[in-house]
Amino acid sequence: MNPILLSSPHLGSEELRFVHEAFTTNWIAPIGPNVDAFEDEFCATVGAAHAAAVSSGTAALHLALRLAGVGPEDEVFCSTLTFVATANPIAYLGARPVFVDSDRNSWNMNPGLLIDALQYRDRLGKLPKAVLLVHLYGQCADINPILDICDRYEIPLIEDAAEALGATYKGKAPGTFGKMGIYSFNGNKIITTSGGGMLVSEEPTLMEKARFLATQARDPAPHYQHSEIGYNYRLSNVLAGIGRGQLQVLEQRVAARRHNFETYDQALGELPGLVFMPEADFGTSTRWLTCLTIDPEVFGCDRESIRLTLAKHQIESRPVWKPLHLQPVFADAECIGGEVSEQLFQRGLCLPSGSNLTDADLQRVISVIQDMYDQNCQS
Numbered sequence: 001m002n003p004i005l006l007s008s009p010h011l012g013s014e015e016l017r018f019v020h021e022a023f024t025t026n027w028i029a030p031i032g033p034n035v036d037a038f039e040d041e042f043c044a045t046v047g048a049a050h051a052a053a054v055s056s057g058t059a060a061l062h063l064a065l066r067l068a069g070v071g072p073e074d075e076v077f078c079s080t081l082t083f084v085a086t087a088n089p090i091a092y093l094g095a096r097p098v099f100v101d102s103d104r105n106s107w108n109m110n111p112g113l114l115i116d117a118l119q120y121r122d123r124l125g126k127l128p129k130a131v132l133l134v135h136l137y138g139q140c141a142d143i144n145p146i147l148d149i150c151d152r153y154e155i156p157l158i159e160d161a162a163e164a165l166g167a168t169y170k171g172k173a174p175g176t177f178g179k180m181g182i183y184s185f186n187g188n189k190i191i192t193t194s195g196g197g198m199l200v201s202e203e204p205t206l207m208e209k210a211r212f213l214a215t216q217a218r219d220p221a222p223h224y225q226h227s228e229i230g231y232n233y234r235l236s237n238v239l240a241g242i243g244r245g246q247l248q249v250l251e252q253r254v255a256a257r258r259h260n261f262e263t264y265d266q267a268l269g270e271l272p273g274l275v276f277m278p279e280a281d282f283g284t285s286t287r288w289l290t291c292l293t294i295d296p297e298v299f300g301c302d303r304e305s306i307r308l309t310l311a312k313h314q315i316e317s318r319p320v321w322k323p324l325h326l327q328p329v330f331a332d333a334e335c336i337g338g339e340v341s342e343q344l345f346q347r348g349l350c351l352p353s354g355s356n357l358t359d360a361d362l363q364r365v366i367s368v369i370q371d372m373y374d375q376n377c378q379s
């Protein structure tokens with residue numbers, strides 16, 4: 001039996017052509033024509049004005065927070081239900097995350113909780129330096145009310161759209177609403193460069209500064225001169241070539257992932273105790289990963305039993321992200337609310353969701369879960 005993976009890279013037909021071009025023209029160094037073209041083509045895809053291609057989504061977040069002026073002892077309000085890479089760069093800068101719980105509609109940051117918390121902080125005169133908003137599993141958060149309250153208090157909004165390239169919020173791409181947005185091209189994301197990321201903004205000066213910081217902050221001088229601490233974060237021209245090819249198939253990749261979701265939902269959505277992640281009415285999700293929650297009382301067994309049984313059948317599934325306020329490394333961080341994300345973590349499972357899965361693969365996953373239900377989880 002071939003193993004079925006959670007989300008594996010899926011190359012198209014054009015990537016190698018761009019990579020080959022990089023080789024024949026000897027543009028192997030970071031920076032080069034593929035990088036410029038990838039930035040332009042990416043901007044056209046998401047409707048952003050300016051972009052900087054970097055070595056990872058995490059690097060893009062690090063730069064975004066730094067450009068937003070986040071520094072030692074500052075606070076950043078941040079979605080709690082997410083991958084740790086969202087919040088790590090807050091710590092790199094010596095700042096502190098304050099986590100915000102999810103709502104049940106979108107699984108993303110609850111706008112009401114954020115609004116109340118910022119109003120309270122305003123009265124204390126202790127507003128955070130930035131708000132970091134995640135669009136989880138391909139679904140947008142409810143951006144407008146969050147953007148409104150950030151604008152009212154002049155707090156920069158940074159969007160982590162690492163999982164949501166190809167999604168829409170009221171017809172526009174997530175990542176393009178806030179002051180800056182980031183995307184990831186890690187191997188498990190909707191498109192990949194094997195590793196890479198993108199930072200976007202409406203402000204050209206911000207992206208110029210991002211490129212400057214991402215190339216060791218070299219002052220304009222013939223000798224090497226530096227007045228600021230920089231990073232080595234630029235994307236290689238070879239990998240940007242892969243990204244250009246991948247951009248061409250983005251729509252197909254989204255369609256395939258949405259097809260996975262629909263297939264699972266049609267087959268299993270009626271089983272008592274299983275609830276698939278809702279799609280909020282303000283946008284379209286990419287269904288980067290198909291997620292569902294399992295109520296053990298009703299279904300007959302819990303999330304872990306399902307995960308382990310799938311594993312026995314060579315099928316990889318994963319619990320929903322463990323909320324960051326429950327992570328040992330952030331044990332001291334404040335969290336606003338928390339019960340919703342905690343329950344999603346306890347009950348939530350991500351099913352195999354790659355855009356390269358076959359219908360036979362999907363049926364194999366479905367039949368394991370259906371059999372568990374039919375046999376009252378006794379097998």
Ligand SMILES: *Cc1c(COP(=O)(O)O)cnc(C)c1O
Pocket residue numbers: 055056057058059082083085086134160162163183184185186195196197
């Ligand atoms: C993958 C991911 C990142 C980090 O991206 P890398 O390219 O792996 O550094 C950040 N945030 C979220 C929500 C992610 O899923």
